[in-house]
Amino acid sequence: MTLFSSVELAPRDPILGLNEAFGADTRADKVNLGVGVYYDANGHVPLLRAVREAEKARVEAALPRGYLPIDGIALYDMAVQKLLFGADSPLLAERRVVTAQSLGGTGALKIGADFLKRLNPSVPVAISTPSWENHRALFEGAGFQVVEYPYYDAATHGVDVEGMLAGMAKLPAGAIVVLHACCHNPTGVDLRTDDWKRVLSVVRERGLVPFLDIAYQGFGDGIDADAEAVRLFAAADVSFLVASSFSKSFSLYGERVGALSIVTASHDEALRVQSQLKRVIRTNYSNPPTHGAAVVSAVLNHDGLRAMWETELGEMRDRIRAMRRGLVERLSKVGDFAFIERQRGMFSYSGLSAAQVDRLREEFGIYAVSTGRICVAALNEGNIDRVAEAIARVV
Numbered sequence: 001m002t003l004f005s006s007v008e009l010a011p012r013d014p015i016l017g018l019n020e021a022f023g024a025d026t027r028a029d030k031v032n033l034g035v036g037v038y039y040d041a042n043g044h045v046p047l048l049r050a051v052r053e054a055e056k057a058r059v060e061a062a063l064p065r066g067y068l069p070i071d072g073i074a075l076y077d078m079a080v081q082k083l084l085f086g087a088d089s090p091l092l093a094e095r096r097v098v099t100a101q102s103l104g105g106t107g108a109l110k111i112g113a114d115f116l117k118r119l120n121p122s123v124p125v126a127i128s129t130p131s132w133e134n135h136r137a138l139f140e141g142a143g144f145q146v147v148e149y150p151y152y153d154a155a156t157h158g159v160d161v162e163g164m165l166a167g168m169a170k171l172p173a174g175a176i177v178v179l180h181a182c183c184h185n186p187t188g189v190d191l192r193t194d195d196w197k198r199v200l201s202v203v204r205e206r207g208l209v210p211f212l213d214i215a216y217q218g219f220g221d222g223i224d225a226d227a228e229a230v231r232l233f234a235a236a237d238v239s240f241l242v243a244s245s246f247s248k249s250f251s252l253y254g255e256r257v258g259a260l261s262i263v264t265a266s267h268d269e270a271l272r273v274q275s276q277l278k279r280v281i282r283t284n285y286s287n288p289p290t291h292g293a294a295v296v297s298a299v300l301n302h303d304g305l306r307a308m309w310e311t312e313l314g315e316m317r318d319r320i321r322a323m324r325r326g327l328v329e330r331l332s333k334v335g336d337f338a339f340i341e342r343q344r345g346m347f348s349y350s351g352l353s354a355a356q357v358d359r360l361r362e363e364f365g366i367y368a369v370s371t372g373r374i375c376v377a378a379l380n381e382g383n384i385d386r387v388a389e390a391i392a393r394v395v
């Protein structure tokens, strides 16, 4: 017997396992559509020009690396609020939003979960079927019971709105509902404006606690358009949380730059919430790292760099949409895949079965998640023909 002799091997992360298999594959024309990052037209993770400019200035300034405040860089937090709620949001003028810099979107969800657990430990957390695979584990890890509400409708390649609303209506008062604000991961299928309004009605009627997750702002229809759900909730006089991330929109995956924003009913409430949120952060990791948030803050708070970033973000968004269109066109001979063009963000539920995904990998060296999720942002002019031909062969 040793201290760790009873420790069991944890199950492998399915997507990391896929990446390992891809790495070991010796075929020169292999394609990895299982990834969760944006690749440029040359198949690389881009380093944005706006980021490079801000980094150059930062290196030249040779600043000391003292600790940041517990909730991060104040100018960064304010810039996050403007992106999410709009610069002229009355919530900001009334100082009702508490924002804390976090370790990516994941870190925002985690500190939000810990904060909510202290507030109301017995409520369930509801996530969509399906959802980002870390949602369940993260909220269960924070001690919550996690349940699911219907979301994806395979028959229509759309959202099962009626099922979703009915599922939400069954939740007890105070239940936390995790909602993908845009570019749903893994399906790519989003709610429309009218659907969001109906979701909001159920939230108010049932007294639910919305926790919006926005990891892809700017990847769908644009920075403001993608924040539509956040702004609808903000205008509706409900208290809610928002986990946001710059991993994708700034291509800063490894720097861990995100934020948790909590919308409260008054400035006085905000101050009290902020003090408790800081305790959560203090006992988790004390305070966040400097570099990524300093770079994002420098870009968002500088007119020229901000314009440069918006252009680059627009290029990423347009390229994804062009790849969606290209795939639909190439597949039109074998079926109607128009739904792929209606989906938003990096991911697509392609409708491929697990068996078809297996064939793609074994016969063609094309890797996708067994659920049929493909990363459209991993397609480019150099591989899209092969991918489309292989899909046409297996469907």
Ligand code: PMP
Residues within 6 Å of the ligand: 036, 103, 104, 105, 106, 107, 132, 180, 185, 213, 214, 215, 245, 246, 247, 253, 257, 258
């Ligand atoms: N939420 C969703 C829906 C995501 O897809 C992701 C990233 N894949 C995250 C949160 C976490 O983002 P980050 O990498 O910034 O922690």
